[in-house]
Amino acid sequence: MPRTIASECPGCPSIRALTTDEIGRIKVIEARGKISIPKMVEAWGDPDYNRHIYLASFANRERDPVLAVARKNKEVELINPLTGDVIAVKNIGEDPLGALHLFTSRRSNSRSNTLLMCTEKGKASLQSIQVCDGISANTVFLKQWDVCNAGKVECSSVNGSENYALFAGKGIEVNFWDIEKNEKIWTAKSPKSSNLGIFTPTWFTSATFLCKDDHRKFVAGTNNQQVRLYDISSQRRPVITIEFRDKIRSIAEDTDGYKIYAGTSKGELAAFDMRTGKLLGSFIGKCSGSIRSIARHPEQPVLVSCGLDRYLRFWNTNTRELLSSVFLKQNLTNVVIDPHFSGEEIAVNTVEKTMLTGQLIDGNEVEIGGESSIKTKKTKSKFKTIKHTKEELEPEHKRRKKRVAEE
């Protein structure tokens, strides 16, 4: 008898994730309905190695969300994550970025987007991009400051209310900044050398705030296999230090305010409880390449991870089993989840549409969904014979618009 274990993938609840990769493409993966297998729906951009996307940030808003990506050819692009249209392109200088954050709040009007950027050399800036017609954009430098003088910024995080930011990297201890006042509040202190007198140089690879509401606690992953919890209110050295197997490559927080997910450079993904500093369990079985990015769905118990093994994987956070995986052909660099995805099943949608088309039969020509719309001209066709091909292909942005309008 062959020793086989059937690879079962139960499928995941409705979800919409966007990935960026080394070939400069943004891919949209969707799963619809209660439980289904996610599929790649769209891929935006031409494959081009020079346009390698290395950073991405997602402004998570119900109405007009924006995705910001940093590319290797020294450009930062703002992209509409529903249609894939480029809203604005901004040229950055010679230095590649070490951190990028697109603010969800902080908008003077609906056409401005505020970006926090930090180059690898530590030149941080707060910029507001005004989108004019077409792709031309006006940039206003709001603030500019130096995070550090030496070293290389590798990670940053901005807290839930977007007042504070932290930066860390290779040779840079964690810096805590107040964005409003533009001043450094706090710096971490490196841990003492070991009992053998060996001092490991600082090298932070990833960081995140532990809780959305609390800006005082945050977690950082280091190159020497440690996950550290810092608390600004108590001390400058880490409160809890956890040793894990390999170099920590990415970290994401759970919604409950104490759980942390960490991915390593050898493709190990694990959950930690930061109250006790204990390993809750690993997500085992399938990951084989370095995990570059993790994202947690804000409502459903789904975790998404991607990395150098070219797969996007969906995990159940409670049972830690693999729900599904999608092969995306390239080394993936970032993944973001669009939490406002409705995820209605196509069947439901078609019913809606048939109702609409039913109305259409009387009035010959009607526009649906505002400016960009499907014009239908039907005189002969009867209610029953309408084919649903168009409804199936109806893109997310139109559905979203409709939903918002209804509300």
Place this chain on the structure above:
Amino acid sequence: MVGDGGRRGDDEEKRKRKKKKTEEKDDDIDDDTGTGVHGEKKKSIILPSMIKNKDKRMAVHAKRKHEKKLEKRKRAKERELSVKKAVELGEEIPVKQVPKTIENTREVDDNIYKIDDEEFMEEKCHDEFSKVVENGHVPKILITTNRFNSTRGPAFISELLTIVPNAQYKKRGTYELKKIIEGAKKRDFTSIIVVHCRRREPDALLIIGLPFGPTAHFKLSSLVLRKDIKNHGNPSGHKPELILNNFTTTLGHRVGRLLQSIFPQDPEFRGRRVVTFHNQRDFIFFRHHRYKFDFKEENDPNDTKAKATKETSTQKPKVAVHLQECGPRFTLKLRSLQHGTFDTKGGEYEWVHKSEMDTSRRRFFL
């Protein structure tokens, strides 16, 4: 460090096993009742192993074997006849059956490399190997060892030097590998091969692409050196042809390209040398051959009539191919593929083999 998940899984397995056992018991009971009815029939079959006398046992066994052989031949002949008949009648030829192997029943994976995919085409033009493979840059190889190296190690390296054109051997000394890589980058080497020996026997191979990586770590096993191969040939100094077999997945393709980038891309066909990397069930077999085409005129004694008819038409010379192995022979198995050059601490891995991946003997990665 085992989480709850693992424990729960174990419990489930145990339960399953218990279920199976109970089922089997049920089956046994059924069988018992069955023997009650067909008991006599079952007893009448005597297996050769049940005979106690050795001579008799051997005789019976030989007889059975012979019968089986005859039967098999009969079946083969029948098949042949049916094919012949079909050809004569112009019917469809019965489908030739393919034996099921572990390899052709492998678990289906979706990460298969497709040549015509635009993303893969873009990758092909811009990845780390494109300089050598696509753009005709002449590869320059540095071969070195681990710190202690003796007996079969140096012998293997001297043979590697004859296989890989434009390769140089440098003693390792006490240099760190990272420093060697830096030095090799400055001297325009395109790859480094590190032969790792343990107990005076080569057991691992590290192939590092320069300047941007990747680093592949192979387990090296079943090494047979040239002098241990019977009737081996001695290769000439020509650039060899390269055969890469059966690298189907994206990971496999990448490993294949890494191996390809060691060799020059313009083989000298005059040399009639072939180097083969054949992947089978994730093991990469290395073979090195010389070949020869012999153009013979047909002179089969059976086909005299056919020959007479053929002489009038244009005669095609019969081609006989001769292969001669000129070692060494070894097998590689991928342990890890690292993104970038050798860096165990700060490096990122594209693929690492872990024991938990071995869920099935039909799951392959290359």
